[in-house]
Amino acid sequence: MNNCNGKHVISGGNEDAVTFLRSVFDLVIKEGVERVKDASTPVIDFKNPEELEQILDLKIPMQSSSHDQLLHYCEQVFKYSVKTAHPHFFNQLYAGLDPYGFAGQVVTDVLNTSIYTYEVAPVFVLMEKYLLRHVRQLIGYEGGDGTFSPGGSYSNMLGMNLARFNKFPQVVRVGMRGLPRIVAFVSSQSHYSNKKNAALLGIGIDDVIPVATDNCGRMLTSDLKRKIEESKEEGAVPFLVVGTCGTTVLGAFDPVDEIADICQDNNIWLHIDAAWGGGVLLSSKHRHLCKGIHRSDSVAWNPHKMMMAPLQCCIFVTKHDSVMKNCQSIQVPYLFQPDKTLYSPEYDIGSKVIQCGRKVDVFKLWLMMKAHGNIGLESRINKAFDNAQYLAELVKKTDGFKLVCDPECTNVCFWYLPKRLRKLEWRLDDKAFCQKVAAVPPIVKEKMTTSGSLLVGYQPLAGMPSFFRMVVINDELTKSDMHFVINEIDKLGQDI
Amino acid sequence: MNNCNGKHVISGGNEDAVTFLRSVFDLVIKEGVERVKDASTPVIDFKNPEELEQILDLKIPMQSSSHDQLLHYCEQVFKYSVKTAHPHFFNQLYAGLDPYGFAGQVVTDVLNTSIYTYEVAPVFVLMEKYLLRHVRQLIGYEGGDGTFSPGGSYSNMLGMNLARFNKFPQVVRVGMRGLPRIVAFVSSQSHYSNKKNAALLGIGIDDVIPVATDNCGRMLTSDLKRKIEESKEEGAVPFLVVGTCGTTVLGAFDPVDEIADICQDNNIWLHIDAAWGGGVLLSSKHRHLCKGIHRSDSVAWNPHKMMMAPLQCCIFVTKHDSVMKNCQSIQVPYLFQPDKTLYSPEYDIGSKVIQCGRKVDVFKLWLMMKAHGNIGLESRINKAFDNAQYLAELVKKTDGFKLVCDPECTNVCFWYLPKRLRKLEWRLDDKAFCQKVAAVPPIVKEKMTTSGSLLVGYQPLAGMPSFFRMVVINDELTKSDMHFVINEIDKLGQDI
Structure with missing residues (x-):
């Protein structure tokens, strides 16, 4: 009307x-x-x-x-x-609500545009270029390129795609049929998207070679070296190693610097999945966990996790200037008119990504960064680490709780034992004992869910009985919230 | 604190x-x-x-x-x-602002969750199951499966991935190396994502065979038949035909029923890219354009286009019950605990999609559907078609304007000639003439952009000189807005 x-x-x-x-x-x-x-x-x-x-x-x-x-x-x-913004939501790798990020998201929503051309998204195209450069600088890249993506899995897929193209640029035209057998290496505790992506990209899950980890979930570089040699002897071509900074369950950081040496020696693309742990880049106290990340070829990082940006907020960057364009561009004159007169076509950034229409994800993060400043965001990360450390100590000294591993990140993984199991000898090599331990979390989880008092996830890992993974993110939490978690689980579970 | x-x-x-x-x-x-x-x-x-x-x-x-x-x-x-919600934004396949869709999006934003498990998204998991079933029923599928996706390109990628798996399930494990040469068929005016996806999936762009179209952009089934035969003679395996309901530039609808016959005879997966034109499914007056769509194997449809849902709002559905699960699932105990006690694991829908974390896109569409009802949404679609038809007639009878093709959809494509060119004979086989015509839109576009009065896109197609593509979506538009467009372009361009 x-x-x-x-x-x-x-x-x-x-x-x-x-x-x-x-x-x-x-x-x-x-x-x-x-x-x-x-x-x-x-x-x-x-x-x-x-x-x-x-x-x-x-x-x-x-x-x-x-x-x-x-x-x-x-x-x-x-x-x-x-x-999910409730102080007792610890179930996922996201939590809390940043009001500035949320405000930025609402503004983006109402403007309702797609970030493929400067013509329809001038402010956001500039902002994205600026912010992605800032992120590359945080990582330590000179130059390079990047994009926001709809998820960490998607970012890892971009890394895999560019790695393959880097070795065999003909793949774009002739597909995998024109290639020798190519193999990727990921730790056994890396994210499952690496397998899904290999299936999707026509590489096949069988050619994603799992690398062993130490007890705390870090990739063993000795095993990586051996596996690379073995694959070469079989006539395969190693094209990608994915190192993880912050594994999903334990929050382990792979030794990036050592892995980078191996990749350099073998001419292999190094992608770092820092979807979860990338937040430490903002903290001078904790960024040593990613030492060597500047030597990688590409990085995935989700600020919607540890940084508390609203979902979805996922960044993919590469140190290489033109690989995205060379690998992923197709001439599309209906969208990216090369005869435009008002600005240079380089500002039409949609061509170099896989997506056509793409939701604007940059503004919420940019506004958060303006709101808090580097200092505010750094203290957010440091606080999460402090709380996690405090919780880990609390777990160690509380009857019925047992830490799976000293946390490197803000994941705190622990077993809980009801009173009736506490007198048994702790033996992970005893199958009957492990079954008893593994039966506990589903029952406690049911009780916390129906009471609504708390949400913490649980899972098995590497053959161990299921344990709770408590993820500390929300920067409003205090030590008293850590006590609440321990007390509440014990209250719900001690008599089961 | x-x-x-x-x-x-x-x-x-x-x-x-x-x-x-x-x-x-x-x-x-x-x-x-x-x-x-x-x-x-x-x-x-x-x-x-x-x-x-x-x-x-x-x-x-x-x-x-x-x-x-x-x-x-x-x-x-x-x-x-x-x-983009301004009444004179006609540049893209989205426009307008639906206040209910926007409201739904803001609610989703503040709840800030990921739709992979019932545990963290109970309302949205149910709503998505319900709405995707509703869409399958609109299409005419019995049973089946589906997901919301971050874009139409992504939805087309899912169609390609499932089609390949359907023919060669071993591809998930062994990749394309274990397969014969497989080929896909798309019309020359289909969306460019089909090529990008083939490159990404390790199939290769060379094995996406373009099929000729008629003058209005509709796939010629005679050419499809011939190309399929030719590829078989070369020893390739046809695995996918993509039919388009609403091509990007002209808005053409491929003859789905005829294509379905060919796919049936040749045992080929039929994916319909109805990202743009799928809106007609809501209109009893216009849904005949998609006749035969129920015979397809999968469909991509973006309600953020013709239905005016906020970006991103993209649906992928397949008629097959378990192909998504069989092709795309990987056991992920950390996220989808099979020993959950409170509800059936079938409600943890994240496993069967490629993504891990996934933004909730369902609620904005569901709330819009509640707000307008089927009747309101149908009249929205019908109104867009009426306006487009009116504009096409106006173009025909206005001096200096020339229709590229009678519109099937709400895209109205036309050339504009300044006064100095109007006396020349209209000859598309005359290169010098075409160059003169093609030089016009960039100049008019610059003038409309700097004056801010109007945004309409332009592009070349199939060797023709560039023309304007005016996309009518916004249901607040009236016939007087159509007059405004014609008058404004003529005002800006008549003396150039």
Whole structure:
């Protein structure tokens, strides 16, 4: 609709849309920003799928719904969703809510554009170029290129794709059929996306060679060396090593500098999956964990994890200036008109990435960086490490708790034993004992979920019985929250 | 920070964060929702990259910034960004702003979760299952599976990956080396992502065989048949045909029913790229354009295009129940614990997709569907078609304008001739003439961009001189807006 003076009314068929939006914003502040911070409220009001499907009115109607009805739906979404910003949500590699990141995201949402050309995203194209350069400088690259991506798995895929192209540029035209057998090396505790990506890229999971780790999950470079030699003897071509800075479960940092030596000697692309641990780059106290990362060829880093940027916020960078363009560009005159007169085509950045349309993810991170400054973000990272260290010490000295490994990162992994198991001898080589230990986390998890007091994930690893992985991110947490976790698990589990 | 009663203050280091958020919301309403609808304001306040970099203060500071400063940055972002919701933005396959979709997106943002497990996204997992089933029913599939994806290119990639797996399941383990030469067929006017995806998947661009089209951009099935036979004679294995419902430039719909016959006879996976044209499925008046789509194996559809959902909102569905799981799952005990006690593992939907973390895209679309109902969304689609039809007629009867093709979709493609060229004979086989015609759009585009009155894209196609592609989506548009476009282009260009 429009009226005679050229003013268009708000889409949605009625002029109350702004009133509706204001009501939604009020609800977002109340339920999504304020209430979730109150530790005395539940993290989750859990319903099983069958119950929840009964509660929610999911079907798509023929007729439009009223604003009251729509607000009710929003209220229900808040009520039954997990409060990931709640101080006792420790379940994932993300947590908390940064109000500046959130504000940036809302501005991005309403501007609703795609970051492929300067023509439709001038501010964001500049901002992305600037921020990606800043990240490359943090890593220690000179020059290079990069992009935001829709996930860490996707970033790792870009690393694998560029590594393959770097060795065999003909792959773009002739595919894997024109190549010898190529093999990638990842630690046995690296992210599963490396396998998924190898399957997707037509390399095959069998040619992703797992490298052994030490007891704390760090890649053993002696094993890497041996495996590379073996693969060469078999006639394969090693094209990629993925080192991990912050493994998913234990938070281990592979020895990047040593791996870089090996890659250099063997002319292999080194991709660093720092999706989780990359946050330490901001901290002069902890960035030594990534020592040597500037020697890599590419890096994946998700600021939506340790930095508390809103999801999705994932960065991929490479030290090489033109490899993205050479590997991934295709001439697309309908989108990237080379005869544009107003600016240089280099600002149309969409060609060099795999995606066509791409959501703007840069502004929320940029605004956060402006809001906190380097100093604020550094103290956020340091605080998470301090809390994790405190929790690890607490685990060590608390009856019924046993640390899996001294944490390198802010993952704290521990077993919990109910009273009845505490008198048994701790023997990981005893299958019957391990089964008893492994049976505990699912029961405690059920109890914490139904009570809504706490969410912490658990998993098995490398044949060990399941343990809790507590991930400390949220910079509002204090030592008293660490005590809460220990006390609550013990309260829920001691008599099971 | 927290205080003694367990209440945590808002992250960001000070308690004014809520006040700041309210100010941002006010700005979003004023600049992002209300002002952009006013046709008398510019679509873009254009600055070239060098100027804009001077205006914006892009550097990352050491110290934190004040709320006033941050608000100023947000104001600048609004000022210098393209107003894609402006009634005269016709540049892309998205436009307008649906307030309900936007509201849903903000709720999703603040809840900040990833849709891989029921454990962290119970409401959204159910909603996604429900909505994807609804979409499959719209298409005419019985059963099947699907996911939201970060883009149409990504959805097409999933189609290609599943098609390959369907024919050669061993590819997941052994890669393309274990396969014969496999070939895919796409029309010469299909989306460029098909080539990019073939390069990425290790198939190679050379094995994406282009199929000829008719004058309006529709795939010629006679040519498809011949190319399939030829490839078989060469010993290749045809594994995929991609049909397009709504090509990017002309908006052509391939004859899906005829293509489905050919795929059936040859046992080839049929993927339909309906990223752009899929919106017609909602309209009983226009859905005949996709006739036969229920016979496809998979479909990509982007509701962020013709349906006006906020970016990114992309759907991939397949008619096959377990192919996604069989092709793309990997056992990941750290995330998808099979010993969970509270609900069935089938609700942990993350395993069957390529991504690990995945942004929630379902709620904005679901809320829009509730808000408008089927009836409201159908009239949105019908209105866009009516406006496009009206514009095409206007182009036909206006001096200096020439239609490239009668529109099947809501793309209206036309050449514009300044007065000095109007007396020349129209001859596309005359190179000198074509060069004169092709030189016009870049100049008119520069004038519309710097004046900020209008944004319409232009491009060459199939050797023809560049023409304007006007995309009609926004359901607030009226016939008078169509007149505005014609008048404005003529005003800017008649004397060049």
